[in-house]
Every structure is written in structure tokens, then in C-alpha cells.
Amino acid sequence: MFHGWRVVAACFVIAAVAWGLGTFGASVYLQAVTAAHGWPIADVAFAVTLFYLVSALVQRSVGRGIDRWGPRPVLLSGAISMALGVSAIGLIEARWQLYPCFVLIGLGWAALSTTGIAATVAPWFERHQGRSMALAIMGASVGAIVGVPALQLAIRRFGLEQGLLIVGAVAAVLLLPLIARVLRFRRPEEIGLQRDGHASLDEPTPAPVSPPIATAANRPVLLWSAAAAFALGLAMQIGFITHHVTLAQPLLGVEGAGFLVSATGGSAFIGRLILARIVDGVSVRKLACVVMIAQAAALLSLALWPTAPVLVGASLVYGYGIGHITTLGPIVVRREFGAAAFGATYGVAASAIQLVSAFGPAAIGVLRDSLGGYRPGLAIASAVTLIACAILFTGGRLAARS
Structure with a gap:
């Protein structure tokens, strides 16, 4: 199998975890934290908003980092950050402690969501550029279907503190080896192939289905x-x-x-x-x-x-x-x-x-x-x-x- 499709499969799993613990998990944290501590919903909701704002501010740095160093170090950092942020939510005792937790989740979300996944997949495909990205980001749907029930089950079964510690640990154990192994190559040229895996570097480069149209003017x-x-x-x-x-x-x-x-x-x-x-x-x-x-x-x-x-x-x-x-x-x-x-x-x-x-x-x-x-x-x-x-x-x- 062309290694690019392994990259797509890995990004599918990454997307499932990222959306499950990020966008869709936020509603679970909101309910569980307010129920456990009796804090106003507005205070917890502001921490969730902070997660999105932090992510927005570092999106450009994520893209530049992947272009410069490849996806592995950037996505590894994101996985560690998200796992730590989710685990720490169950340990907080004061409202101000919510904010560093959601800052960590926001940093992880920035690296593991659309920008990180798209920048990871983009160098591997030309003729299947759209299909590869669509399949990779499809993991978001799995995160929506599986992530929220899994979070609720963990909290209900083990309590807020232990439940989120377990969820954070499982996310780290699942993502860190996957990212380290599958994303060790940045582009197909590193394994002697061209995009889509159709030909070696010694053969003519296949023409793209739709050549880029961006120019300095447009x-x-x-x-x-x-x-x-x-x-x-x-x-x-x-x-x-x-x-x-x-x-x-x-x-x-x-x-x-x-x-x-x-x-x-x-x-x-x-x-x-x-x-x-x-x-x-x-x-x-x-x-x-x-x-x-x-x-x-x-x-x-x-x-x-x-x-x-x-x-x-x-x-x-x-x-x-x-x-x-x-x-x-x-x-x-x-x-x-x-x-x-x-x-x-x-x-x-x-x-x-x-x-x-x-x-x-x-x-x-x-x-x-x-x-x-x-x-x-x-x-x-x-x-x-x-x-x-x-x-x-x-x-x-x-x-x-x-």
C-alpha cells in the first residue's frame, strides 16, 4: 500500500480523538464541571470559548511548523497538550484553574484538527487530493458519534477525576505511537515516490488533474x-x-x-x-x-x-x-x-x-x-x-x- 494512505488512516484516527475530546467533548466538560463544583455555567463556558480563541491564534504557527519540520513533532506536541488538558480538568479545585486546562486543549486542538490534518495529508496526493483530505477528516464524524458517549461513560463509571485521567491516558497511548510511527515521513519523495504513489522519482511526473490557479495577482x-x-x-x-x-x-x-x-x-x-x-x-x-x-x-x-x-x-x-x-x-x-x-x-x-x-x-x-x-x-x-x-x-x- 502507498504510504500516503497510511497517513490518511492515521489522520482519520487523530481526527476522531481530536473532535471527540475537543469540539464535541466541550459540551460534556461544561455539564460535568458545573455539576461537580456548582460553578456558574457562564464561567465554564468562557473557558470553552478560550479554547477556541487560543486555537485560532496558533493555527498559522501550526501550518508553518508542519511546512518547516514535518507533521510528527507538531502533532506529537498537540497530542500531549490535549491529553494533559483533558486529564487536568478532573483535578481542578478553583475556577481559575479551568483556564490553563482549556488553553492546553486549545493548543492540542489547533495541531490535531483541520489545519494539522490537511497540512499532513497535502504533500502525499495530487490526483486524489480531495478524496484523501475528505477521508482523513471523516474521523470527525466518528468523534461525534463515539467520543461523547465514551466521555460520559468514563465520568459516570469512574467519577470526574479518575474518568478524565483515564480518557487522557487512553488518548496519549493511542495517538503518540501512531503519530511517531506513521508520520515519520514528511512527503513521498523521502521514500522514492511521487505523489499518489504512481511512479518513482526517475519517471515523468504525472500532470495534476487541476493545476493550481493562484498567481501573484489573484x-x-x-x-x-x-x-x-x-x-x-x-x-x-x-x-x-x-x-x-x-x-x-x-x-x-x-x-x-x-x-x-x-x-x-x-x-x-x-x-x-x-x-x-x-x-x-x-x-x-x-x-x-x-x-x-x-x-x-x-x-x-x-x-x-x-x-x-x-x-x-x-x-x-x-x-x-x-x-x-x-x-x-x-x-x-x-x-x-x-x-x-x-x-x-x-x-x-x-x-x-x-x-x-x-x-x-x-x-x-x-x-x-x-x-x-x-x-x-x-x-x-x-x-x-x-x-x-x-x-x-x-x-x-x-x-x-x-
């Missing part, structure tokens, strides 16, 4: 139109995910809302599977625009017709788009800019994307409280998603003209 338009579009789209997406249970509970009840969230996660998984199959043969900007339009329609339908059947259908449509939008950002940059210095290039965009999207949950919450319910906020979220689509499409057109 680089800013390409990069910042993608960054702005995916930042707005993901802000609304993260906001919807965070408020999904609260939105669904009045219509479906507690159990029904939980089932719908799981079904939405399954729809996202299907979306990533289909994306992996088609992405290398389509225009990725146009595909992202189509998905954003579908997500905007789903949000608007919820705002106009808040009934149980519409809620279920719109959630499944929106979930399918989640599987695309979270993955297409690095694929757009990789295709348009090429593999050279991809980590540093996408790291710049990822910092902006994560910084803006971190405020998505708060934005939806403020709209709900100030406008008297979710319906006006969902309509505004639909409009913001369409604006993101317009930015992405217009940026591609302007870059092509220049």
Missing part, C-alpha cells in the same frame, strides 16, 4: 474570499449545532431531540462519504456554494414553518451540508494554491475561520434572547449563509478574471 482574492466565506458558513453551522437540542426539544421531547442530533451526525457522515467519492471531479467552489444554498434553505424553512416534520427534514439536509462545509475549506485552498507551503497558506485562512466561527453559538443565542425566539435568528442565519455563498462564488470569478 492570491489575496482567492485566499480571503475562501476564508471569509467558510468563516461565516461555519459560524452559523457551529451555532446551529450548539443550539440544536434546545431548538428541537419543544417539538420532539428530550429523547426525540437526542435522536435527531444523532441522525444529523449520521447525515454529516454520509455527506463526507459522498464528498470523498466526487470531490476530485468537480469544481469545489461551486460544490460548496450549492451546499451553502441548501443549508440556507433548511434554516429558512425552520424559521417559516417550525413543525416537527420540517424540523426533521431540515436537520437532515443541514447535517448533510455539515459533512461538506467542514471539509471543503482546506480542499479549496489545496486545489487553488497547490501543495507547496500549503500549511502556512491554509494556516492563515484557518486562523480567520476559527476566530469568526468561535462566536457562532453566542451569536445565535443573542439573536434568540433579543428577538424573542429562534425563528428570527434562523432567518438571519440563512441570510448570512447566502452571503457566504456569494463571497465564495464572487471571489472565484474575480480571481479567474485577474
Whole structure:
């Protein structure tokens, strides 16, 4: 087997752990810490926000570090940081101690999430650049499905302190040997092959399916139109995910809302599977625009017709788009800019994307409280998603003209 596919498999596992202990684990820490210590939810929620902000600030450094030293030292540091941060949450006795814990988790998340994974996979593939990234980031869906129940089981079975110590130790034992062994090579040239593993270095280099289009003239338009579009789209997406249970509970009840969230996660998984199959043969900007339009329609339908059947259908449509939008950002940059210095290039965009999207949950919450319910906020979220689509499409057109 071409070693690049082993890199993809390793990144799949890394993504599952990172999303399980990071994005989706945050809701478990919020509930468990407030229940154990009786602290205000707002204080713990601010620590979770700090995790996202720290991650946003170091995304560029992660990309540059992988370009310079390779993925192994960067991802090893990230795995150690995340394992220590998760383990330490169970040991805290004062509220201020929450913040260093979530700083450690934020540093680990920055290294082990989209930027780290995309920069690790990018040098290994040309013809399968989109498929390889989609399959690697698909581990995020597994993290959503498995990570939260595993965290809840560990805390329920062993208590907050011992449960999180066990989770942190398991994460370290799983990730550290995997990263050290599989990610020991930075690019296929180190093992005498070209990208995709099709030929040796002595044979002609196969032409890329879609040559990079970035030039000195259009680089800013390409990069910042993608960054702005995916930042707005993901802000609304993260906001919807965070408020999904609260939105669904009045219509479906507690159990029904939980089932719908799981079904939405399954729809996202299907979306990533289909994306992996088609992405290398389509225009990725146009595909992202189509998905954003579908997500905007789903949000608007919820705002106009808040009934149980519409809620279920719109959630499944929106979930399918989640599987695309979270993955297409690095694929757009990789295709348009090429593999050279991809980590540093996408790291710049990822910092902006994560910084803006971190405020998505708060934005939806403020709209709900100030406008008297979710319906006006969902309509505004639909409009913001369409604006993101317009930015992405217009940026591609302007870059092509220049």
C-alpha cells in the first residue's frame, strides 16, 4: 500500500480523538464541571470559548511548523497538550484553574484538527487530493458519534477525576505511537515516490488533474474570499449545532431531540462519504456554494414553518451540508494554491475561520434572547449563509478574471 494512505488512516484516527475530546467533548466538560463544583455555567463556558480563541491564534504557527519540520513533532506536541488538558480538568479545585486546562486543549486542538490534518495529508496526493483530505477528516464524524458517549461513560463509571485521567491516558497511548510511527515521513519523495504513489522519482511526473490557479495577482482574492466565506458558513453551522437540542426539544421531547442530533451526525457522515467519492471531479467552489444554498434553505424553512416534520427534514439536509462545509475549506485552498507551503497558506485562512466561527453559538443565542425566539435568528442565519455563498462564488470569478 502507498504510504500516503497510511497517513490518511492515521489522520482519520487523530481526527476522531481530536473532535471527540475537543469540539464535541466541550459540551460534556461544561455539564460535568458545573455539576461537580456548582460553578456558574457562564464561567465554564468562557473557558470553552478560550479554547477556541487560543486555537485560532496558533493555527498559522501550526501550518508553518508542519511546512518547516514535518507533521510528527507538531502533532506529537498537540497530542500531549490535549491529553494533559483533558486529564487536568478532573483535578481542578478553583475556577481559575479551568483556564490553563482549556488553553492546553486549545493548543492540542489547533495541531490535531483541520489545519494539522490537511497540512499532513497535502504533500502525499495530487490526483486524489480531495478524496484523501475528505477521508482523513471523516474521523470527525466518528468523534461525534463515539467520543461523547465514551466521555460520559468514563465520568459516570469512574467519577470526574479518575474518568478524565483515564480518557487522557487512553488518548496519549493511542495517538503518540501512531503519530511517531506513521508520520515519520514528511512527503513521498523521502521514500522514492511521487505523489499518489504512481511512479518513482526517475519517471515523468504525472500532470495534476487541476493545476493550481493562484498567481501573484489573484492570491489575496482567492485566499480571503475562501476564508471569509467558510468563516461565516461555519459560524452559523457551529451555532446551529450548539443550539440544536434546545431548538428541537419543544417539538420532539428530550429523547426525540437526542435522536435527531444523532441522525444529523449520521447525515454529516454520509455527506463526507459522498464528498470523498466526487470531490476530485468537480469544481469545489461551486460544490460548496450549492451546499451553502441548501443549508440556507433548511434554516429558512425552520424559521417559516417550525413543525416537527420540517424540523426533521431540515436537520437532515443541514447535517448533510455539515459533512461538506467542514471539509471543503482546506480542499479549496489545496486545489487553488497547490501543495507547496500549503500549511502556512491554509494556516492563515484557518486562523480567520476559527476566530469568526468561535462566536457562532453566542451569536445565535443573542439573536434568540433579543428577538424573542429562534425563528428570527434562523432567518438571519440563512441570510448570512447566502452571503457566504456569494463571497465564495464572487471571489472565484474575480480571481479567474485577474
